[in-house]
Amino acid sequence: EYMAAAKSANTLTAYRKDWQDFEQFCAVTGLDSLPATPDTLMAYLVALADTHKVSTLERRIASISQAHQAAGLDTPTGDMKVRVLMQGIRREKGTAPDCKAPAVTSDIKAMVSTLMDNLLGIRDRA
Numbered sequence: 730e731y732m733a734a735a736k737s738a739n740t741l742t743a744y745r746k747d748w749q750d751f752e753q754f755c756a757v758t759g760l761d762s763l764p765a766t767p768d769t770l771m772a773y774l775v776a777l778a779d780t781h782k783v784s785t786l787e788r789r790i791a792s793i794s795q796a797h798q799a800a801g802l803d804t805p806t807g808d809m810k811v812r813v814l815m816q817g818i819r820r821e822k823g824t825a826p827d828c829k830a831p832a833v834t835s836d837i838k839a840m841v842s843t844l845m846d847n848l849l850g851i852r853d854r855a
Contacts, residue, residue, distance in 0.1 A: 747792035761791035763800055765793065774811070780816050786818065 736744075751773060753761035760769045770793060774786055781789075790806045797804035805811060832840075844850035 735740065743788060744755045747789045748781055748796050751796075762813055764797060764802045765805050767805040767810050770808075770811055771814050774818065778822065783815075783819050783822055785817070790815070837855060840850040 751765075752762045754760075754773050754776065755769065756766070758772065760766075760772070763768075770790070772787075777786060777789070790811070794804040794806040797806075842855055845851050
């Protein structure tokens with residue numbers, strides 16, 4: 730019971746989808762997904778690096794690691810080459826969240842002008 734509760738349903742769903750994506754990549758490229766080599770994992774990460782965020786790549790690594798552990802196999806995710814590759818991807822892509830531009834006075838005035846003249850509108854205008 731406690732083992733089953735170790736990961737949330739959403740996490741398990743994400744892991745499953747990530748693993749399916751990795752298996753598809755391996756099938757298309759003619760590489761083995763289980764057990765995967767560090768070089769296979771690195772090729773996969775390089776293929777995703779330009780189109781995915783670092784956090785997504787890190788989750789994909791976790792998913793691949795979990796699949797290997799569940800199969801009783803050594804995971805390629807802890808290999809030094811994989812770790813160095815991820816350091817390079819983090820450095821190149823960065824990990825800071827995308828920030829939105831602040832609302833300027835004209836934006837706020839435009840928002841306030843749409844409020845109704847009832848009690849709720851007066852409250853929201855304050």
